[in-house]
Amino acid sequence: MFTARHDLCDRSLFRAGPPYEVFRELREEEPVAFLPEPDGPGFWGVFRYDDVVEVSRHPQQFASAPAVFIQDPPDASVTQELLINQDPPRHTKLRKLVNRGFTPRQISALEPHLRDIVVGLLDRASEMGSFDLVHDLAVEVPLQVIAELVGVPHEDRHKVFAWTERMMSNDDDDQDAMHADAQVAIAEMFGYADQLIESRIGGDGSDLLSVLLRADVDGDALSQFEVDVFFMLLMNAGSETTRNLITGGTLALFEHPDQRALLAERPDLLPGAIEEMLRWVTPVMHFRRTAQEDLEIAGQPIAAGDKVVMWYTSANRDEAQFPEADTFDVTRTPNEHVAFGAGGPHFCLGASLARLETRILFEEMLARMPTLAQAGDPVRLKSNFINGIKSLPVRV
Numbered sequence: 001m002f003t004a005r006h007d008l009c010d011r012s013l014f015r016a017g018p019p020y021e022v023f024r025e026l027r028e029e030e031p032v033a034f035l036p037e038p039d040g041p042g043f044w045g046v047f048r049y050d051d052v053v054e055v056s057r058h059p060q061q062f063a064s065a066p067a068v069f070i071q072d073p074p075d076a077s078v079t080q081e082l083l084i085n086q087d088p089p090r091h092t093k094l095r096k097l098v099n100r101g102f103t104p105r106q107i108s109a110l111e112p113h114l115r116d117i118v119v120g121l122l123d124r125a126s127e128m129g130s131f132d133l134v135h136d137l138a139v140e141v142p143l144q145v146i147a148e149l150v151g152v153p154h155e156d157r158h159k160v161f162a163w164t165e166r167m168m169s170n171d172d173d174d175q176d177a178m179h180a181d182a183q184v185a186i187a188e189m190f191g192y193a194d195q196l197i198e199s200r201i202g203g204d205g206s207d208l209l210s211v212l213l214r215a216d217v218d219g220d221a222l223s224q225f226e227v228d229v230f231f232m233l234l235m236n237a238g239s240e241t242t243r244n245l246i247t248g249g250t251l252a253l254f255e256h257p258d259q260r261a262l263l264a265e266r267p268d269l270l271p272g273a274i275e276e277m278l279r280w281v282t283p284v285m286h287f288r289r290t291a292q293e294d295l296e297i298a299g300q301p302i303a304a305g306d307k308v309v310m311w312y313t314s315a316n317r318d319e320a321q322f323p324e325a326d327t328f329d330v331t332r333t334p335n336e337h338v339a340f341g342a343g344g345p346h347f348c349l350g351a352s353l354a355r356l357e358t359r360i361l362f363e364e365m366l367a368r369m370p371t372l373a374q375a376g377d378p379v380r381l382k383s384n385f386i387n388g389i390k391s392l393p394v395r396v
């Protein structure tokens with residue numbers, strides 16, 4: 001029986017942004033609540049910071065298989081291969097294959113090139129005078145970087161991005177049509193990845209696709225299908241997330257002119273400001289686990305096999321962890337937000353990359369466009385998974 005009064009799968013609840021008041025009520029009154037899902041048994045929502053951390057850090061009790069999305073996927077053949085849906089020991093081995101490309105040292109080596117990309121985009125945007133922050137800037141920075149890291153030719157990046165949008169957007173009221181379209185997008189992306197793979201086989205390239213093709217897991221190479229799935233995860237995770245941090249972070253500065261003025265005066269506050277943007281925006285709002293045994297969360301009995309969903313959006317506004325949690329404060333310390341996950345083996349692989357992309361973008365944007373102003377209302381993504389903005393008109 002459902003215990004909560006709210007239906008967090010009702011995406012209209014997220015039309016104007018995450019329903020922070022609903023999350024507050026849940027934290028206070030039903031911190032572990034059983035909620036409905038369409039065409040499924042329902043799930044336990046976990047809303048308090050400490051409980052989200054507890055679930056995330058106990059992968060033996062809370063597994064990532066069969067899937068970390070609330071609803072079980074219609075086609076498990078793809079999702080079960082995704083790194084993010086796997087558990088040790090296979091997860092550990094697969095993650096090692098790509099880890100080396102994402103260490104803080106590897107990532108910081110990208111800084112000069114990344115700055116060139118950002119400056120080029122800002123110059124172009126300045127010439128336009130008025131532009132769309134999402135399309136002209138926030139999408140382009142992470143997309144160009146992940147495309148290069150993975151080995152997607154520059155001229156193909158928008159084609160690949162269009163597929164990721166169709167898979168991730170969750171923005172259509174006709175859910176059946178949306179799922180069907182996502183399946184078509186996956187098939188098209190795999191067809192494209194197969195062509196790229198063909199051109200890389202036997203080569204010694206340093207892009208991640210070439211590295212995956214040479215990988216060895218217990219004496220076996222990855223199958224072409226496994227490489228396709230890895231490709232999809234990296235392209236989706238690398239481009240659909242950081243863009244919403246950039247857009248949501250810029251909007252937070254527009255809405256809090258005092259904080260923006262402080263940052264303009266003290267650029268040394270920027271790294272801390274980015275952590276606050278991560279907490280404030282929380283671009284990925286939840287991930288799910290599945291209980292492996294009968295257990296309790298904060299005294300609430302949970303049965304083996306039940307779905308357990310960690311609401312990062314709620315944890316990041318939990319007053320018990322963050323004093324004045326509904327205040328955007330670029331000087332906040334400490335700031336142990338859970339925007340990249342709440343710890344454990346799946347902690348975001350791209351966290352260093354996302355931080356670097358965002359820091360460089362804001363460094364250059366605040367310096368080069370000190371009078372940047374909002375020129376229209378943001379158009380929000382109607383999703384309970386990605387806290388996204390589809391369009392934000394601005395002028396220099």
Ligand code: HEM
Nearest residue numbers: 083084237238241242245283340341346347348349350354
């Ligand atoms: C602001 C930007 C980003 C946010 C908010 C974000 C958020 C997250 C979250 C919440 C998780 C799950 C953590 C967990 O279950 O404990 C995750 C995992 C992951 N992220 Fe990110 N991410 C971002 C950027 C990126 C980028 C740029 C990449 C680049 C490749 C990336 C790649 C991944 C991958 C591959 C995983 C799965 C890791 C695993 O299963 O071991 N992410 N991310």
